[in-house]
Amino acid sequence: KQEVTQIPAALSVPEGENLVLNCSFTDSAIYNLQWFRQDPGKGLTSLLLIQSSQREQTSGRLNASLDKSSGRSTLYIAASQPGDSATYLCAVGNTDKLIFGTGTRLQVFP
Amino acid sequence: DTGVSQNPRHKITKRGQNVTFRCDPISEHNRLYWYRQTLGQGPEFLTYFQNEAQLEKSRLLSDRFSAERPKGSFSTLEIQRTEQGDSAMYLCASSLLAVSETQYFGPGTRLLVL
Numbered sequence: 001k002q003e004v005t006q007i008p009a010a011l012s013v014p015e016g017e018n019l020v021l022n023c024s025f026t027d028s029a030i031y032n033l034q035w036f037r038q039d040p041g042k043g044l045t046s047l048l049l050i051q052s053s054q055r056e057q058t059s060g061r062l063n064a065s066l067d068k069s070s071g072r073s074t075l076y077i078a079a080s081q082p083g084d085s086a087t088y089l090c091a092v093g094n095t096d097k098l099i100f101g102t103g104t105r106l107q108v109f110p
Numbered sequence: 111d112t113g114v115s116q117n118p119r120h121k122i123t124k125r126g127q128n129v130t131f132r133c134d135p136i137s138e139h140n141r142l143y144w145y146r147q148t149l150g151q152g153p154e155f156l157t158y159f160q161n162e163a164q165l166e167k168s169r170l171l172s173d174r175f176s177a178e179r180p181k182g183s184f185s186t187l188e189i190q191r192t193e194q195g196d197s198a199m200y201l202c203a204s205s206l207l208a209v210s211e212t213q214y215f216g217p218g219t220r221l222l223v224l
Contacts, residue, residue, distance in 0.1 A: 004152070034212065043116075043201060044153070044215040089152050096166055097143065098203075098213060100152030 002027045002094050006101035013108055019077040021104045023090035028068045031093035035064050035075050038087045038103070047088075048075070080108045112136060114216035116202050122222045123192055130188045131219045135204030142185050143203040143213060144177055146170065153201055159185060160207070192223045 003026045013019060023033070032051045036044040048057045048064040050073070056065040063076040073090060087105045091098035115134045123129050135142045141160055145153035156175070157167045161182035171177075174192075179185040189196055199220050203213040 036215070041220070043114075043217040044203075046212050046214060049212045091152070096158060097155040098145075098153075099155070102150070102152050 002030075002092060002099045004090060004092055004099055004101035006088075006090060006104050008104060009102070010105040011107070013080060013106075015080060015082060015108055015110050017080050017108075019080055019106070021075040021077070021088050021090075021106070023073040023075070023101055025071045025073075025092050025099075027094070028071055029094075030068065031095075033064075033066050033073050034091045034093065034098065035062075035073075036089045036091065038089060040087075044089065077106075080106075082108050082110055084108050114202055114204050114214055116200075116216040116219050118219060119217060120220050120222075122224065124224050125192055125194060127192055128188065128190045129192060129221065130186055131200055131202075131221075133185045133187070133202030133204075133216060135184070135202070136214060138206070139204035139214075140182070140207050141205045141211075141213075142179055143205075144185070144187055145201040145203065147199040147201055147218070148197075156187075189221075192221075194223050197221055197223045 007022045034049045035047045050057045050066040061078040066073045087103040089103045091100045117132045143158040144156040147153040159179040174190045177187045199218045201218045203215045205211040205213045
């Protein structure tokens with residue numbers, strides 16, 4: 001059974017810092033891995049999708065990497081801003097559904 | 111509007127009542143998914159449709175839950191005889207055909223069962 005773990009569970013940093021959020025999964029037979037952002041009480045916003053054959057994807061200040069063999073992905077956020085404060089969820093595409101981790105709650109203070 | 115929409119956004123009901131939620135996916139998307147999210151947890155898969163066919167249901171989807179997607183367009187999720195444990199955010203997502211495609215999520219329907 002696929003299990004997804006995210007570390008740390010919460011993170012509080014000053015504005016301007018570079019951040020790394022970690023995601024690990026137990027079964028390397030995945031189709032893809034997707035990173036989402038969720039603001040309190042809201043739905044999910046897709047940030048990056050990495051296919052199983054890819055090693056990384058970049059969008060603006062965000063970079064996500066995937067190492068299938070070790071069952072790990074990282075989300076790198078450069079030059080963090082208060083507007084980045086949210087919960088970040090990773091999800092692995094496994095057969096026909098996404099399996100989510102419990103998220104990392106990020107707070108960026110001015 | 112090109113996003114996934116869900117209605118209602120909030121629902122408060124008494125235990126034992128039936129509730130129905132609606133999801134309108136992005137128009138060209140063939141796949142539609144339902145997930146449930148409780149406080150402090152990641153979303154959990156409930157069921158998905160490819161066009162009008164319901165292809166998989168999670169064990170979380172007890173016989174009190176039913177989902178439909180008539181004509182492969184919008185979908186409804188009905189919960190009969192609601193219980194307090196059904197209180198959660200119900201999220202809908204849609205994507206193009208394959209699981210390798212990005213899933214786009216709606217804003218969710220927050221259900222509170224009193």
